Amino acid sequence: MHPKTRERLIMTLVGWIAAGLIFFPIFWMVLTSFKPEVEAIATPPKLFFTPTLENYITVRERADYVHFALNSVIISVGATFLATVIAVPAAYAMAFFPGRKTKDLLLWMLSTKMMPAVGVLIPIYLLFRDIGAIDTRWGLIVVYTLMNLPIVVWMLYTFFKEVPKDILEAGRMDGAKPKQEVWMLLMPLSLPGIASTALLSIILCWNEAFWSLNLTTSAAAPLTTFIASFSAPEGLFWAKLSAASTIAIAPILVFGWMSQRQLVRGLTFGAVK
Amino acid sequence: MVGTTTTAPVPTTTAVVGRRSQRNVKTLPLIAPSVIVLFLWMIVPLAMTLWFSFQYYNLLDPSVGGFAGIENYTYLLTDPSLWTAMANTIFLVFWVLVITVGFGTLLAVLFDQDFYGRGVARLLAIAPFFVMPTVSALIWKNMLMHPVNGLFAFFSRSLGLPVIDFFGSLPLTSVIIIVAWQWLPFALLILLTAIQSLDGEQKEAARMDGAGPFAMFFFIILPHLGRAISVVIMIETIFLLSVFAEIYVTTSGGPGLASTNLAFLIYLRALREYDVGGASAAGVIAVILANIVAIFLVRSIAKNIAD
Numbered sequence: 001m002h003p004k005t006r007e008r009l010i011m012t013l014v015g016w017i018a019a020g021l022i023f024f025p026i027f028w029m030v031l032t033s034f035k036p037e038v039e040a041i042a043t044p045p046k047l048f049f050t051p052t053l054e055n056y057i058t059v060r061e062r063a064d065y066v067h068f069a070l071n072s073v074i075i076s077v078g079a080t081f082l083a084t085v086i087a088v089p090a091a092y093a094m095a096f097f098p099g100r101k102t103k104d105l106l107l108w109m110l111s112t113k114m115m116p117a118v119g120v121l122i123p124i125y126l127l128f129r130d131i132g133a134i135d136t137r138w139g140l141i142v143v144y145t146l147m148n149l150p151i152v153v154w155m156l157y158t159f160f161k162e163v164p165k166d167i168l169e170a171g172r173m174d175g176a177k178p179k180q181e182v183w184m185l186l187m188p189l190s191l192p193g194i195a196s197t198a199l200l201s202i203i204l205c206w207n208e209a210f211w212s213l214n215l216t217t218s219a220a221a222p223l224t225t226f227i228a229s230f231s232a233p234e235g236l237f238w239a240k241l242s243a244a245s246t247i248a249i250a251p252i253l254v255f256g257w258m259s260q261r262q263l264v265r266g267l268t269f270g271a272v273k
Numbered sequence: 274m275v276g277t278t279t280t281a282p283v284p285t286t287t288a289v290v291g292r293r294s295q296r297n298v299k300t301l302p303l304i305a306p307s308v309i310v311l312f313l314w315m316i317v318p319l320a321m322t323l324w325f326s327f328q329y330y331n332l333l334d335p336s337v338g339g340f341a342g343i344e345n346y347t348y349l350l351t352d353p354s355l356w357t358a359m360a361n362t363i364f365l366v367f368w369v370l371v372i373t374v375g376f377g378t379l380l381a382v383l384f385d386q387d388f389y390g391r392g393v394a395r396l397l398a399i400a401p402f403f404v405m406p407t408v409s410a411l412i413w414k415n416m417l418m419h420p421v422n423g424l425f426a427f428f429s430r431s432l433g434l435p436v437i438d439f440f441g442s443l444p445l446t447s448v449i450i451i452v453a454w455q456w457l458p459f460a461l462l463i464l465l466t467a468i469q470s471l472d473g474e475q476k477e478a479a480r481m482d483g484a485g486p487f488a489m490f491f492f493i494i495l496p497h498l499g500r501a502i503s504v505v506i507m508i509e510t511i512f513l514l515s516v517f518a519e520i521y522v523t524t525s526g527g528p529g530l531a532s533t534n535l536a537f538l539i540y541l542r543a544l545r546e547y548d549v550g551g552a553s554a555a556g557v558i559a560v561i562l563a564n565i566v567a568i569f570l571v572r573s574i575a576k577n578i579a580d
Contacts, residue, residue: 012389022458112311209406231522249403
């Protein structure tokens with residue numbers, strides 16, 4: 001065998017073993033979700049079994065699962081939409097009309113992200129209690145919007161900066177007003193950037209657990225809180241827990257895979273290219 | 274000298290001013306909404322936390338009240354549970370960093386190689402990052418680390434080794450393993466991106482000069498990764514300082530305080546013991562701790578947007 005080919009085969013083996021080990025817990029969860037409840041906790045663990053959709057049907061039939069999933073969707077999408085609406089004008093202004101203070105402003109926005117949530121849990125909790133925002137969807141939407149706003153501004157800023165200025169200028173020559181310029185030129189040109197920014201924001205909202213565990217109980221609780229309620233030993237049904245978890249992470253896993261390249265930029269605020 | 278500095282910049286400034294006035298775009302109303310909401314989001318809770326930290330305030334007992342001076346702080350600082358929580362916090366951050374950066378670097382080098390199905394393998398390897406923390410905590414707790422039915426227990430028994438009761442005897446280590454599993458893909462993703470930005474010609478030149486894989490790693494790749502590693506360390510530190518859901522779901526901070534970190538201690542004080550004053554004082558300490566790290570992070574990012 002050619003040494004190059006052998007090297008490549010060894011690399012393939014090592015690479016797949018590493019990836020398999022890391023992915024294994026997720027694989028095991030998905031596998032368990034297709035087992036009957038008795039076989040899910042069987043020792044020795046069953047690798048071969050007759051797969052069943054029973055757990056998924058049970059989870060779907062329990063109306064409360066749909067309720068929590070709906071909360072997750074509404075809160076993530078709502079917060080992402082709000083953050084984007086607030087961030088687009090700011091990112092546009094900073095990318096195309098930078099002033100002397102623009103850089104400081106961007107860094108200051110980033111610094112609000114450094115504040116640990118635990119440090120401000122109590123005031124937010126008390127404020128929410130007093131205005132009746134505990135366990136409401138809009139309460140969590142507000143928190144998530146503010147939590148993600150710096151990242152959204154940063155990502156949009158870096159995407160807008162890459163839009164060729166000539167095109168916008170040409171539009172201006174043709175008499176485009178600023179509003180038209182943003183709507184008809186900038187938005188379509190940076191649509192991929194806006195989409196991946198929104199995707200990252202949805203992922204972060206969907207998986208957020210600190211605020212959802214502390215600010216919701218049931219009415220507005222998203223999937224993170226719902227899944228955590230399985231941690232009580234008496235409610236332990238592995239197969240059903242696995243099925244519920246699989247549905248909970250599946251959409252976001254796909255989103256994550258789709259946006260993995262832009263993710264690096266978003267998560268490091270452009271510091272690693 | 275004087276002449277050139279006074280005359281040269283004038284045309285450019287007028288050009289910029291001219292273009293901007295021509296554009297007639299006022300940036301202030303565009304930026305203001307973001308700045309105002311973020312400012313309120315930052316300053317209001319922070320001011321309240323600071324205020325509460327100097328008050329006697331119990332959610333259950335309205336008769337308790339008034340100015341406490343520094344008593345919340347002195348109580349907190351003399352309470353051994355704060356130091357246990359601090360030590361646990363640092364221990365957790367340190368070991369998760371060691372594991373994720375160490376393995377992350379090795380995996381990044383591995384996934385930089387060309388092999389069959391690399392794209393798919395890579396997707397599998399970054400998957401844990403997208404799993405919500407409550408889900409990953411429950412999978413590990415029940416299906417892998419469970420002392421009776423867990424997979425690890427089964428392997429130990431099959432090999433004739435003693436079964437480890439992970440959450441009973443190694444609570445903090447177990448939390449570290451779960452958190453490290455979640456953050457390993459983050460390190461991998463960032464470091465892989467950094468490796469791929471390495472100049473191909475530079476690698477080729479090193480190979481021509483007879484550099485083996487080890488020399489290549491230590492003299493070319495590792496130095497190139499320096500900044501990416503520092504970014505990974507700082508961003509992870511910010512998030513790891515306030516790990517919460519994994520502890521909440523698996524050990525509830527126990528047994529005793531064995532797996533309670535600063536974030537969980539504040540939660541216990543505020544929402545389990547209803548001691549707002551004491552929890553706020555701990556919150557102030559958490560903010561200070563995070564800010565020390567944040568200063569370095571913001572500085573390194575500031576350098577990167579210098580252009």
